[in-house]
Amino acid sequence: xxxxxxxxxxxxxxxxxxxxxxxxxxxxxxxxxxxxxxxxxxxxxxxxxxxxxxxxxxxxxxxxxxxxxxxxxxxxxxxxxxxxxxxxxxxxxxxxxxxxxxxxxxxxxxxxxxxxxxxxxxxxxxxxxxxxxxxxxxxxxxxxxxxxxxxxxxxxxxxxxxxxxxxxxxxxxxxxxxxxxxxxxxxxxxxxxxxxxxxxxxxxxxxxxxxxxxxxxxxxxxxxxxxxxxxxxxxxxxxxxxxxxxxxxxxxxxxxxxxxxxxxxxxxxxxxxxxxxxxxxxxxxxxxxxxxxxxxxxxxxxxxxxx
Amino acid sequence: xxxxxxxxxxxxxxxxxxxxxxxxxxxxxxxxxxxxxxxxxxxxxxxxxxxxxxxxxxxxxxxxxxxxxxxxxxxxxxxxxxxxxxxxxxxxxxxxxxxxxxxxxxxxxxxxxxxxxxxxxxxxxxxxxxxxxxxxxxxxxxxxxxxxxxxxxxxxxxxxxxxxxxxxxxxxxxxxxxxxxxxxxxxxxxxxxxxxxxxxxxxxxxxxxxxxxxxxxxxxxxxxxxxxxxxxxxxxxxxxxxxxxxxxxxxxxxxxxxxxxxxxxxxxxxxxxxxxxxxxxxxxxxxxxxxxxxxxxxxxxxxxxxxxxx
Numbered sequence: 001x002x003x004x005x006x007x008x009x010x011x012x013x014x015x016x017x018x019x020x021x022x023x024x025x026x027x028x029x030x031x032x033x034x035x036x037x038x039x040x041x042x043x044x045x046x047x048x049x050x051x052x053x054x055x056x057x058x059x060x061x062x063x064x065x066x067x068x069x070x071x072x073x074x075x076x077x078x079x080x081x082x083x084x085x086x087x088x089x090x091x092x093x094x095x096x097x098x099x100x101x102x103x104x105x106x107x108x109x110x111x112x113x114x115x116x117x118x119x120x121x122x123x124x125x126x127x128x129x130x131x132x133x134x135x136x137x138x139x140x141x142x143x144x145x146x147x148x149x150x151x152x153x154x155x156x157x158x159x160x161x162x163x164x165x166x167x168x169x170x171x172x173x174x175x176x177x178x179x180x181x182x183x184x185x186x187x188x189x190x191x192x193x194x195x196x197x198x199x200x201x202x203x204x205x206x207x208x209x210x211x212x213x214x215x216x217x218x219x220x221x222x223x224x225x226x227x228x229x230x231x232x233x234x235x236x237x238x239x240x241x242x243x244x245x246x247x248x249x250x251x252x253x254x255x256x257x258x259x260x261x262x263x264x265x266x267x268x269x270x271x272x273x274x275x276x277x278x279x280x281x282x283x284x285x286x287x288x289x290x291x292x293x294x295x296x297x298x299x300x301x302x303x304x305x306x307x
Numbered sequence: 308x309x310x311x312x313x314x315x316x317x318x319x320x321x322x323x324x325x326x327x328x329x330x331x332x333x334x335x336x337x338x339x340x341x342x343x344x345x346x347x348x349x350x351x352x353x354x355x356x357x358x359x360x361x362x363x364x365x366x367x368x369x370x371x372x373x374x375x376x377x378x379x380x381x382x383x384x385x386x387x388x389x390x391x392x393x394x395x396x397x398x399x400x401x402x403x404x405x406x407x408x409x410x411x412x413x414x415x416x417x418x419x420x421x422x423x424x425x426x427x428x429x430x431x432x433x434x435x436x437x438x439x440x441x442x443x444x445x446x447x448x449x450x451x452x453x454x455x456x457x458x459x460x461x462x463x464x465x466x467x468x469x470x471x472x473x474x475x476x477x478x479x480x481x482x483x484x485x486x487x488x489x490x491x492x493x494x495x496x497x498x499x500x501x502x503x504x505x506x507x508x509x510x511x512x513x514x515x516x517x518x519x520x521x522x523x524x525x526x527x528x529x530x531x532x533x534x535x536x537x538x539x540x541x542x543x544x545x546x547x548x549x550x551x552x553x554x555x556x557x558x559x560x561x562x563x564x565x566x567x568x569x570x571x572x573x574x575x576x577x578x579x580x581x582x583x584x585x586x587x588x589x590x591x592x593x594x595x596x597x598x599x600x601x602x603x604x605x606x607x608x609x610x611x612x613x614x615x616x617x
C-alpha cells in the first residue's frame with residue numbers, strides 16, 4: 001500500500017513538473033549538433049572544390065600532367081606527376097611492409113595464441129597504434145635512415161625507402177585489428193568441424209579462416225592503402241621535399257600530403273596559383289582516400305561470407 | 308590438444324593399426340604437424356618484429372633525451388640556442404588546445420550520438436549521418452588542416468591562433484567521440500529505459516537520468532582516446548601555418564602558439580643545421596609520450612572499472 005502510493009506520487013511528480021520545454025528543445029538541439037558533422041563534410045568539399053577549380057582554370061591540363069613541378073619558380077610549373085609518384089612509391093613500400101606483418105600477426109593472434117599470450121601480445125599492437133605519427137617521423141629520420149645508409153650506399157638523408165618502411169610499421173595495427181576482427185567472426189563451429197576431421201591449426205587458418213574472412217582481410221589492406229596515402233608527417237620528415245621526377249626510391253620524393261604541409265607552412269600568398277594548387281592537391285588526396293574507403297566498405301559488405 | 312593427439316596417433320600407429328580401418332599416412336601427418344609448428348613460429352615473428360620496433364623506438368627516444376630532459380627544459384622558454392631552450396610555452400600551447408578540444412568535441416560528439424541513437428528514426432537521415440561520420444573518420448588529417456586554414460584562419464579571421472587550431476582539431480577527432488558514444492549508448496539495456504518511461508519520466512528525463520549515467524564510462528573512454536589523438540596530431544596545425552619560432556608564451560586563445568608535436572616537427576627538420584635539436588626533439592617526444600601514456604592508462608582503468616558493473 002505504502003509502495004503503491006509512493007509510485008503514484010512519483011508518477012504524478014514526473015508528469016506535473018513541467019519538463020515539456022526541455023523535451024521539445026533537446027531533440028532540436030541534438031539534431032543541430034548532429035548536423036555539424038554533415039556541415040563539416042560539406043565545408044571540406046566546398047573549400048577544396050572552389051579553390052581547386054580556380055587552379056584548374058588557370059593551369060592547362062597538359063601542364064598538370066607533366067613532370068615539372070616548380071611552384072615558386074619565376075616561371076612556375078605545376079606538373080603533379082612527381083607528387084603522384086612520390087605518393088605511390090611510399091604507399092607501395094608501406095603496404096609491402098605492413099600487409100605481410102600485419103596479417104601474420106592477425107593469424108597468430110586469432111588462431112595460434114592462447115588467451116594468456118593474446119592478453120600480453122595484443123597491447124604491443126595497440127601501443128604501436130597510439131604513437132603519434134610525428135614520433136614515427138622522428139624515428140624514421142634519426143634512426144631508420146642512418147641504419148639503412150650503412151646497408152645501401154648512396155642513400156639520401158631524405159629518401160622514400162625509410163619513410164615507406166616506417167609508414168608500414170605505423171599501418172600494421174590497422175591491418176591487424178581489422179583483419180583479426182574478420183577472422184574472429186568466422187564461426188567456431190566451422191573451425192571445430194575442421195579440427196574434428198584432424199586438421200592442424202595451420203590448415204584451419206589457411207583453408208577455413210582466411211577464405212571465410214577474405215573480405216575483411218582485403219578491406220583491411222585497402223584501408224591501409226588509404227591511410228598510407230593520407231599520412232603526412234612521416235613522409236614530410238623522412239622523404240623530404242624534392243620535386244624532381246624520379247623513380248629512385250633511395251632518393252627524396254615529395255608526396256601530395258608533404259606538398260600541402262610545405263606550402264601552407266611556407267608563404268604561399270593567398271590568391272596565387274601556387275596557393276590554389278594546394279587545394280587541387282588536397283582535392284586529389286580527398287578523392288583518393290574517400291575512393292579507397294568506399295572500395296573497402298563495398299568489399300567488406302559485398303564479399304562477406306554469410307553464416 | 309589437437310596436435311598432441313595427432314602426434315600420438317602417428318607415433319602409436321603400429322600398435323593401433325590393427326584397430327584402425329582408416330589408414331593414417333605417418334610421414335604425411337608428421338610433415339603436416341611440423342609445417343604447422345614452423346609457420347606458427349613464422350607468424351609469431353611478426354609480433355616479435357612489432358615489439359622490437361617498439362623497444363628500439365622508445366630506447367632511441369629516451370637515450371637521446373637523457374641529459375636534456377630536466378626541470379629547466381620543462382620550465383624554460385624557447386630559444387634558438389639548444390642549451391637554453393625550454394618548452395614551457397609549448398606545453399602551455401598544448402594545454403590551451405586541449406582545453407578547447409575537450410568541451411567542443413564532448414558537446415558535439417555526445418549530442419550527435421544521442422540524436423542518432425535516441426531520437427533519429429531509422430531511415431534515410433540516420434544512415435546519411437552515420438555514413439558521413441565513418442567517411443569523415445577516414446579523411447586525411449592534413450585535409451582538415453586545409454579546412455581550418457580556409458574557414459577558421461581566413462574566413463573567420465582567426466589566423467594561426469589557438470582557437471583556430473583547437474576548432475580544427477575538434478572537428479578532426481569528432482568521429483571518434485561520436486562512434487564511441489554511440490556504442491556506449493547502444494549498450495544501455497532497453498529495460499532500464501522502459502522502466503523509466505513506465506513510471507512517467509519523459510524521454511529527456513530518461514536520457515538525462517538513466518542513459519547518460521549508465522553510458523558515461525564508455526563515453527569517457529572514447530573521449531580520452533580522441534583527446535590524446537588530438538594532442539599528438541601535427542599535420543592540421545602545421546597546415547594552419549603556425550609560425551616556426553614563437554618566443555612568447557600564449558596568454559589567450561587568440562594568440563599565436565606552438566604545441567608539443569609542432570615543436571618536435573620543427574626541431575627534427577632543423578637537425579641538419581643544429582644536431583642538438585635532435586636531442587630537444589627527443590626530450591619533447593618523451594614529454595608527449597608520457598602525457599599520452601597517462602591518458603591512455605586512465606582510459607583503460609575507467610573501462611576496466613565499469614565494464615563489470617552491467
